[in-house]
Amino acid sequence: MPIRAVAEEAYREALGILVLSAAASVFSGLVLGGMEHELTVVPGLLTVVPALLATRGSVYGSLGARLATGLHQGLVDPELSVPDRRVRSAVAAAMLNGVVISAVAAVAGYAIREALGLAVAPLAALLIVALVAGVLSGAGLTLVVIVTVFVGFRRGLNPDALAGPVVTTTGDVIGIATMLAGARLAIAAGVV
Amino acid sequence: MPEEWSVRGIVAATFPLLAVLTVVELWGGLVLDGSRAVLTQYPTLLTLVPGIIAVAGNLGSVLASRLSTAFHLGTLAFAPTDDELAGNAAATLALAATLFPAVGAGAWVARYALGDVALGLGTVVFIAAASGLLLAVVAVAIAASATYAAFQLQLDPDDVVVPVVTTTCDVLGVVVFLLVVGATV
Numbered sequence: 521m522p523i524r525a526v527a528e529e530a531y532r533e534a535l536g537i538l539v540l541s542a543a544a545s546v547f548s549g550l551v552l553g554g555m556e557h558e559l560t561v562v563p564g565l566l567t568v569v570p571a572l573l574a575t576r577g578s579v580y581g582s583l584g585a586r587l588a589t590g591l592h593q594g595l596v597d598p599e600l601s602v603p604d605r606r607v608r609s610a611v612a613a614a615m616l617n618g619v620v621i622s623a624v625a626a627v628a629g630y631a632i633r634e635a636l637g638l639a640v641a642p643l644a645a646l647l648i649v650a651l652v653a654g655v656l657s658g659a660g661l662t663l664v665v666i667v668t669v670f671v672g673f674r675r676g677l678n679p680d681a682l683a684g685p686v687v688t689t690t691g692d693v694i695g696i697a698t699m700l701a702g703a704r705l706a707i708a709a710g711v712v
Numbered sequence: 713m714p715e716e717w718s719v720r721g722i723v724a725a726t727f728p729l730l731a732v733l734t735v736v737e738l739w740g741g742l743v744l745d746g747s748r749a750v751l752t753q754y755p756t757l758l759t760l761v762p763g764i765i766a767v768a769g770n771l772g773s774v775l776a777s778r779l780s781t782a783f784h785l786g787t788l789a790f791a792p793t794d795d796e797l798a799g800n801a802a803a804t805l806a807l808a809a810t811l812f813p814a815v816g817a818g819a820w821v822a823r824y825a826l827g828d829v830a831l832g833l834g835t836v837v838f839i840a841a842a843s844g845l846l847l848a849v850v851a852v853a854i855a856a857s858a859t860y861a862a863f864q865l866q867l868d869p870d871d872v873v874v875p876v877v878t879t880t881c882d883v884l885g886v887v888v889f890l891l892v893v894g895a896t897v
Binding site for chain 1: 718722726727731741744745751755758762765774778795796798802807811814815818828879883
């Protein structure tokens with residue numbers, strides 16, 4: 521294919537989902553932009569924001585991709601009321617990954633800032649943020665991923681095409697909003 | 713993928729990559745936190761951050777995924793004159809030119825609606841557009857070299873290139889954005 525045709529096809533195929541994701545990211549940005557107070561009161565919080573968001577995307581994007589593959593292979597029933605054993609294992613693994621890696625990000629972020637002699641909130645404060653965000657956003661994203669992938673599949677849509685976009689559009693909003701909840705809890709609890 | 717899905721198996725397969733990802737993203741977070749003063753002084757810039765990271769990471773991952781597929785299909789050669797490579801590079805630049813100014817304008821409008829007029833629309837759109845175009849060039853270079861490296865090392869680019877490129881673009885998104893902010897504000 522000539523360069524122009526390749527470029528036009530690549531542009532057209534990607535634009536829709538990228539616009540959707542960009543629009544959702546402006547909403548996440550608004551929540552983050554309203555967090556000036558928390559970011560100042562909990563030094564080090566901004567350090568862990570990209571790590572918490574990125575791992576959220578990979579963990580629950582991967583859950584969606586796994587469920588989509590399972591549906592295609594006929595290994596998984598798109599049943600919302602009584603999820604089968606494979607779905608329960610996949611969800612448990614994703615939640616475990618998501619919560620543990622959030623705690624790892626908090627501890628590592630704390631350790632790095634401490635080692636570099638930078639101002640940092642007590643480890644407990646960062647851990648509260650990471651765990652609250654890890655658990656709440658994990659529960660929220662699991663629900664969003666399962667419902668979209670299963671309902672989409674039952675309506676004849678390709679779940680592979682749904683899982684990624686759903687996580688990229690909702691992941692950051694849910695991730696930042698739950699981090700804000702965690703930061704407010706840590707501040708209210710008097711940890712910082 | 714094994715048909716028996718066990719919690720242990722899934723965690724063992726995915727956690728190591730997550731840990732590496734976390735360390736790299738923390739570096740981006742440190743850079744971001746280093747500019748906390750200017751970001752909290754102008755919350756519109758803070759509002760831009762998730763958009764810059766998301767669009768940069770998405771552009772990198774779409775490009776990497778397309779290059780991997782093209783190489784699997786045998787339609788890609790690693791030369792600047794290659795149609796597939798040049799066409800995808802051009803599409804990435806065009807997507808960046810479309811999306812980043814829109815993110816800038818969207819963030820500005822949203823903050824303006826909240827009564828924040830500290831930065832002008834032109835400044836915010838310029839920061840988003842300039843960061844975006846620089847990032848698009850960086851994303852092309854990284855996606856092409858990571859795909860090339862994966863084939864040299866005989867790794868499946870679908871497994872390796874997408875997470876590596878997405879993470880690198882996330883972090884470089886922050887770095888380039890803050891460089892542009894530093895030069896503008």
